[in-house]
Amino acid sequence: MNPLISVIMPTWNCLDYLPAAVDSVLSQAVNLELIIVDDGSTDGSDHWLNQLQAQHQNVVVLKGQHKGVSAARNLALSHARGHYVAFIDADDLWYQGKLQHQLTLHLADPELVLSFTDYDHFSEQGADLGRCFQFWPSFYRHLKPSIYQLRLADRLKTAIYEENVIGTSTVMVKTECLRLAQGFDESLHSASDWDLWLRLLAYGDFVAINQSYMGYLVRSNSISRNAERRIASFQSILERFKQPMQQLNPHCYAPAVARLKLAQAENWQVQKGGYWKAIQAYCQACYQLPNKRNIRALLSHLIKGLVPREKRLGK
Numbered sequence: 544m545n546p547l548i549s550v551i552m553p554t555w556n557c558l559d560y561l562p563a564a565v566d567s568v569l570s571q572a573v574n575l576e577l578i579i580v581d582d583g584s585t586d587g588s589d590h591w592l593n594q595l596q597a598q599h600q601n602v603v604v605l606k607g608q609h610k611g612v613s614a615a616r617n618l619a620l621s622h623a624r625g626h627y628v629a630f631i632d633a634d635d636l637w638y639q640g641k642l643q644h645q646l647t648l649h650l651a652d653p654e655l656v657l658s659f660t661d662y663d664h665f666s667e668q669g670a671d672l673g674r675c676f677q678f679w680p681s682f683y684r685h686l687k688p689s690i691y692q693l694r695l696a697d698r699l700k701t702a703i704y705e706e707n708v709i710g711t712s713t714v715m716v717k718t719e720c721l722r723l724a725q726g727f728d729e730s731l732h733s734a735s736d737w738d739l740w741l742r743l744l745a746y747g748d749f750v751a752i753n754q755s756y757m758g759y760l761v762r763s764n765s766i767s768r769n770a771e772r773r774i775a776s777f778q779s780i781l782e783r784f785k786q787p788m789q790q791l792n793p794h795c796y797a798p799a800v801a802r803l804k805l806a807q808a809e810n811w812q813v814q815k816g817g818y819w820k821a822i823q824a825y826c827q828a829c830y831q832l833p834n835k836r837n838i839r840a841l842l843s844h845l846i847k848g849l850v851p852r853e854k855r856l857g858k
Contacts, residue, residue, distance in 0.1 A: 546576040546601065548642060549625035549718065553607070553615035554633035555582040558591060560760065565595065567637040569602075573646055576601045578619040579633075583609030613727035613735045620718075620726050628718050634760045635712040641756035645715040648692075648750060656747035657716040657740070659709045662757035674755055679706040680836060681798050686753055695749040701795035703744065704788040706802060707737040713757050720746040732772040734780055741784045770810040777803055801832035805840065812844060 550568050554561055568577050579595075581588055581604060592604045603622060607615045620628065627649060631637060645658045664672035676683050682702045685693055695702060703709065724742045727735045740749075781799055788795050808824035811817035825841035 544574075545624045545626075546574050547625055547646065548573055548575040548627045548629055548715070549619075549623035550575055550577045550629045550631060550642075551616055551619040551623065552577065552579045552631050552633055553582055553612050553619070554579060554584060554588060554592075555609070555612075555615075556584045556586045556588065557633035558584070558586045558588045560634035561588060561591065564631060564633050564635060565602075568631060569599065570639065571637065571642040572640075573642045575629075575642065576603060576624060578603045578605065578622055580605045580607045580615040580619050582607035582612070582615045611729065613729045613731065617726040617729065620721060623718055626718060627715050628721055629715045631712045631757075634762065636758040636760075637712075638756045638758070641713075642715070644752065644754075644756065648752075649715065649717075652750075654747055655717075655750060656720050656743055657714060658750045658752060659715075660713040660752040660756040661754055662710045662713050662759050663755050664759050664761050666761055672761060675710055675759075676708065676751075676753065679708045680834065681705045682708045682751075686751075691753050693751040693753065695744075695751060698792045700744045700749070701788050701792040703737075703740055703749070704784055705795050705798040707734065707740075708751075709736070709740050710757060710759060711736045712759065714740075716743065717746075731776045731779070733776040734773065735776075738776075738780045738783070741780070741788075745787075770806070774803070774806050774810060777806060797831040801828040801837060804828035804831065805837065808840070808844070818844075 552564065552568070565577070568575070579592060579602065581592055596602050596604045605618055605622065607618055616630065627646070629642060629645070641660065645660070648658055649655050661674050661676045663674055666672055676686060682705070685699065685702065720743055723746065724739060726739070728738050729735070731738055781803060785796060804824045804827040808821045808828065811821035811824060821844055822841070825837070825844055828837045829841055
């Protein structure tokens with residue numbers, strides 16, 4: 544009997560975190576297969592994974608060619624046998640009941656394309672850095688404590704364009720739709736997940752689950768922290784989907800551009816000689832979306848430049 548869910552996990556030199564991530568998948572009380580793609584690890588992961596595969600009939604280990612996370616996920620997708628696919632990174636953790644909750648939701652609504660959940664951020668030292676949804680003001684305004692699930696249909700679909708609120712390790716999606724969308728774009732150096740979610744909007748509705756079911760590890764050497772590549776991919780995706788998103792909601796482009804400008808400002812802020820370029824980008828973000836968050840970021844950067852560090856620290 545084929546599994547109901549194919550869980551896709553790419554990994555590269557992640558042996559310190561891999562066992563806990565795998566345990567969090569195999570402890571889910573659903574019929575699943577776990578497809579792990581070792582994308583050229585050199586930390587002993589291959590030996591550990593071979594032992595794991597020998598012990599579990601529902602674990603499949605594939606060898607990637609170190610082409611990146613998108614290629615690894617696409618390789619796993621080509622082997623997936625489940626009606627649904629769920630993703631998890633090798634340094635993330637699922638909480639009990641995650642897949643069961645999403646599976647129940649999808650089985651009750653066969654037309655639903657994708658569901659995703661809130662998640663917790665943790666530092667490498669275990670500090671709680673807050674939940675995802677609350678970091679995204681445009682999306683979060685649609686939620687209230689009493690709203691347990693939010694269906695993203697019609698105009699609300701553009702919330703995903705305005706802010707990339709979907710954590711890949713929280714997603715469950717119909718396998719058929721993933722294949723129709725041709726998986727992840729391997730030419731993108733970053734944000735290939737956001738690009739895929741935007742393409743999948745053409746196949747039906749999404750549901751956001753206003754409950755945390757995943758722990759996301761914020762690592763100092765994370766691939767997602769490569770700012771310049773991330774910004775270039777961000778800009779490419781922004782323009783790629785501008786027309787179809789504006790047809791749904793003419794006002795969605797400005798918040799998306801503001802998010803791009805904030806990312807550019809934060810990148811300039813940490814570069815030598817980037818103070819004034821950061822101010823320009825912060826001003827552009829405020830022009831596109833003059834909310835408290837953007838104005839506060841601009842003022843904070845101005846103060847850092849105008850007030851000596853010693854005075855700011857009270858010395």
